[in-house]
Amino acid sequence: MRHSTRPSHSAASQTFFRRVYALVRQVPRGRVVTYGQIARALGAPRAARTVGWAMCACPENVPWQRVVNARGGISLRPTAGYHEQRARLKEEGIRFDRAGRIDLPEYGWKKI
């Protein structure tokens, strides 16, 4: 559907960001995915940084807290955002080890 009267160029573009958000929205509660996984799933295995940039501008309907780095850690520096993400994940039942990292084999979203 959609013949969308897009202003011009890039109907296929749709912006990489948008696809990132669409994917993150599918991550179930209590599960996490990494930036690299998202990049690979979108066909851009080397665009993990871009995924991170996308999260920086992520809209409200996206469970951004479920996106962590390849080591199972929270990428945000120990700021308010860091504590909020950690609190939200704990609230979803996810446990952190002493180094503040998540066990990806256990909590990683299997579907991706």
Place this chain on the structure above:
DNA sequence: CGAATGACCAAGC
């Protein structure tokens, strides 16, 4: 259009 940006990643010490 060139340069800067950034919530990454893998490899090396």
Place this chain on the structure above:
DNA sequence: GGCTTGGCCATTC
């Protein structure tokens, strides 16, 4: 286990 370095890439200015 932790810190540093170089490479990556879509988006913004």
